[in-house]
Amino acid sequence: xxxxxxxxxxxxxxxxxxxxxxxxxxxxxxxxxxxxxxxxxxxxxxxxxxxxxxxxxxxxxxxxxxxxxxxxxxxxxxxxxxxxxxxxxxxxxxxxxxxxxxxxxxxxxxx
DNA sequence: CCCTTGACTATCT
DNA sequence: GAGATAGCCAAGG
Numbered sequence: 001x002x003x004x005x006x007x008x009x010x011x012x013x014x015x016x017x018x019x020x021x022x023x024x025x026x027x028x029x030x031x032x033x034x035x036x037x038x039x040x041x042x043x044x045x046x047x048x049x050x051x052x053x054x055x056x057x058x059x060x061x062x063x064x065x066x067x068x069x070x071x072x073x074x075x076x077x078x079x080x081x082x083x084x085x086x087x088x089x090x091x092x093x094x095x096x097x098x099x100x101x102x103x104x105x106x107x108x109x110x111x
Numbered sequence: 112c113c114c115t116t117g118a119c120t121a122t123c124t
Numbered sequence: 125g126a127g128a129t130a131g132c133c134a135a136g137g
Contacts, residue, residue, distance in 0.1 A: 028119070043119085048118065
Protein backbone atom coordinates (compact mmCIF):
# COMPACT_ATOMS: atom_id res chain seq x y z
CA UNK A 1 0.00 0.00 0.00
CA UNK A 2 1.27 3.42 -0.84
CA UNK A 3 0.78 6.28 1.54
CA UNK A 4 1.61 9.08 -0.88
CA UNK A 5 -0.22 12.35 -0.46
CA UNK A 6 1.28 14.25 -3.34
CA UNK A 7 1.31 13.51 -7.05
CA UNK A 8 5.08 14.01 -6.86
CA UNK A 9 5.73 11.21 -4.40
CA UNK A 10 5.66 8.14 -6.71
CA UNK A 11 8.20 9.43 -9.24
CA UNK A 12 10.42 10.87 -6.55
CA UNK A 13 10.44 7.62 -4.61
CA UNK A 14 11.19 5.72 -7.80
CA UNK A 15 14.24 7.86 -8.53
CA UNK A 16 15.54 7.65 -4.98
CA UNK A 17 15.08 3.88 -4.91
CA UNK A 18 17.49 3.69 -7.84
CA UNK A 19 20.36 5.59 -6.22
CA UNK A 20 23.14 3.05 -5.96
CA UNK A 21 24.76 2.15 -2.66
CA UNK A 22 27.71 4.39 -1.93
CA UNK A 23 26.33 7.20 -4.09
CA UNK A 24 24.28 10.27 -3.17
CA UNK A 25 22.07 12.75 -5.01
CA UNK A 26 20.93 16.22 -4.02
CA UNK A 27 17.27 17.11 -3.50
CA UNK A 28 17.39 19.24 -6.61
CA UNK A 29 18.98 16.48 -8.70
CA UNK A 30 16.31 14.02 -7.63
CA UNK A 31 13.61 16.54 -8.48
CA UNK A 32 15.05 17.07 -11.95
CA UNK A 33 15.56 13.36 -12.57
CA UNK A 34 11.94 12.79 -11.58
CA UNK A 35 10.84 15.40 -14.08
CA UNK A 36 9.98 18.14 -11.59
CA UNK A 37 12.59 20.88 -11.88
CA UNK A 38 12.57 23.53 -9.13
CA UNK A 39 10.82 21.12 -6.77
CA UNK A 40 13.67 20.25 -4.43
CA UNK A 41 11.39 21.01 -1.51
CA UNK A 42 8.88 18.45 -2.74
CA UNK A 43 11.64 15.88 -2.57
CA UNK A 44 12.21 16.60 1.11
CA UNK A 45 8.49 16.25 1.74
CA UNK A 46 8.43 12.99 -0.18
CA UNK A 47 11.32 11.71 1.93
CA UNK A 48 9.49 12.47 5.16
CA UNK A 49 6.57 10.41 3.88
CA UNK A 50 8.64 7.55 2.50
CA UNK A 51 8.86 4.10 4.01
CA UNK A 52 12.05 3.31 5.87
CA UNK A 53 12.99 0.75 3.22
CA UNK A 54 13.65 3.62 0.82
CA UNK A 55 17.30 4.78 0.80
CA UNK A 56 16.26 8.29 1.85
CA UNK A 57 19.65 8.76 3.49
CA UNK A 58 21.34 8.92 0.07
CA UNK A 59 19.75 12.30 -0.57
CA UNK A 60 21.79 15.28 0.64
CA UNK A 61 21.98 19.01 0.07
CA UNK A 62 23.43 20.42 -3.13
CA UNK A 63 26.48 21.51 -1.17
CA UNK A 64 26.92 17.93 0.09
CA UNK A 65 25.94 18.66 3.68
CA UNK A 66 23.17 16.76 5.43
CA UNK A 67 19.78 18.42 5.61
CA UNK A 68 19.31 17.82 9.34
CA UNK A 69 20.73 19.97 12.09
CA UNK A 70 24.03 18.66 13.37
CA UNK A 71 23.80 16.69 16.60
CA UNK A 72 20.20 15.71 15.96
CA UNK A 73 19.15 12.05 16.01
CA UNK A 74 18.18 12.12 12.35
CA UNK A 75 21.55 13.59 11.49
CA UNK A 76 23.38 10.87 13.39
CA UNK A 77 21.26 8.13 11.85
CA UNK A 78 21.80 9.35 8.31
CA UNK A 79 25.51 9.66 8.90
CA UNK A 80 25.65 6.12 10.24
CA UNK A 81 23.63 4.66 7.38
CA UNK A 82 25.92 6.37 4.88
CA UNK A 83 28.96 5.24 6.80
CA UNK A 84 27.68 1.66 6.59
CA UNK A 85 28.13 1.81 2.84
CA UNK A 86 31.44 3.62 2.87
CA UNK A 87 30.25 7.20 2.50
CA UNK A 88 31.92 9.34 5.14
CA UNK A 89 31.31 12.91 6.28
CA UNK A 90 34.26 15.24 6.64
CA UNK A 91 33.86 18.79 7.88
CA UNK A 92 30.11 18.38 7.61
CA UNK A 93 30.33 17.45 3.92
CA UNK A 94 29.93 14.12 2.17
CA UNK A 95 33.26 13.05 0.77
CA UNK A 96 33.04 12.88 -3.03
CA UNK A 97 33.28 9.37 -4.44
CA UNK A 98 35.72 8.19 -7.08
CA UNK A 99 32.81 7.52 -9.40
CA UNK A 100 31.96 11.18 -9.21
CA UNK A 101 34.89 11.67 -11.58
CA UNK A 102 37.57 14.35 -11.46
CA UNK A 103 38.69 13.44 -7.94
CA UNK A 104 42.42 13.00 -7.60
CA UNK A 105 43.87 9.66 -6.58
CA UNK A 106 46.04 11.19 -3.85
CA UNK A 107 42.99 12.85 -2.38
CA UNK A 108 41.27 9.46 -2.21
CA UNK A 109 44.26 7.90 -0.47
CA UNK A 110 44.63 10.75 1.97
CA UNK A 111 41.08 10.59 3.37
C1' DC B 112 -7.85 34.14 -0.92
C1' DC B 113 -3.66 35.48 2.01
C1' DC B 114 -0.01 33.89 4.97
C1' DT B 115 3.28 30.67 6.79
C1' DT B 116 6.19 26.73 6.58
C1' DG B 117 9.90 23.96 5.01
C1' DA B 118 14.86 17.19 5.06
C1' DC B 119 15.97 23.40 -0.83
C1' DT B 120 19.26 26.36 -3.88
C1' DA B 121 21.99 29.87 -6.31
C1' DT B 122 24.24 34.02 -5.51
C1' DC B 123 26.40 37.76 -3.10
C1' DT B 124 29.09 39.58 0.94
C1' DG C 125 33.80 29.56 3.75
C1' DA C 126 30.01 30.91 6.79
C1' DG C 127 25.87 33.93 6.93
C1' DA C 128 22.28 36.63 4.65
C1' DT C 129 19.12 37.12 0.91
C1' DA C 130 15.99 36.26 -2.49
C1' DG C 131 13.79 32.92 -5.26
C1' DC C 132 11.34 28.78 -5.41
C1' DC C 133 6.59 26.13 -4.88
C1' DA C 134 3.26 22.78 -2.90
C1' DA C 135 0.56 22.20 1.48
C1' DG C 136 -2.07 23.49 5.15
C1' DG C 137 -4.38 26.82 8.19
